[in-house]
Amino acid sequence: MDRKRCAAPGCGRFVRRGAEWCRAHGAADEEATDERQHAREEFRRRLAQGDYRQLFDADVQAVMAQAAAEPGLADEIGALRIVLARLLLEEADLGKLVAGVARLVSATTQAARAQRAIAGETGQGLTEAINRFLAELET
Numbered sequence: 001m002d003r004k005r006c007a008a009p010g011c012g013r014f015v016r017r018g019a020e021w022c023r024a025h026g027a028a029d030e031e032a033t034d035e036r037q038h039a040r041e042e043f044r045r046r047l048a049q050g051d052y053r054q055l056f057d058a059d060v061q062a063v064m065a066q067a068a069a070e071p072g073l074a075d076e077i078g079a080l081r082i083v084l085a086r087l088l089l090e091e092a093d094l095g096k097l098v099a100g101v102a103r104l105v106s107a108t109t110q111a112a113r114a115q116r117a118i119a120g121e122t123g124q125g126l127t128e129a130i131n132r133f134l135a136e137l138e139t
């Protein structure tokens with residue numbers, strides 16, 4: 001009779017009858033499930049408090065604020081282009097390639113347009129500030 005082996009990639013240990021994982025990987029999997037369950041419960045508890053800011057830990061909040069303060073969309077456009085390059089290299093199905101490229105080009109174009117709008121606003125704001133400064137000098 002063939003004995004079943006552990007489902008964890010590269011493990012190869014035999015498992016108990018009816019089990020998917022060996023003792024080592026089964027425990028790790030159970031632990032991960034417990035952790036996810038705990039995270040879900042904690043999120044619901046915080047959500048019930050009705051305060052958006054309390055949903056995230058202080059360090060996560062700090063990183064979010066830092067990321068949001070980053071001007072422009074250079075990271076987003078860069079990420080889209082990396083995905084486009086990966087798609088071009090890895091997708092063998094022509095239909096999926098065409099659909100994926102069309103979606104990514106559309107998203108990149110929108111992001112680039114938004115980027116220009118943001119840059120324009122920044123430029124306009126600077127022009128207004130300079131004009132105000134000059135007007136103040138004249139009076």
Ligand SMILES: [Zn+2]
Nearest residue numbers: 006011022025
């Ligand atoms: Zn295993």
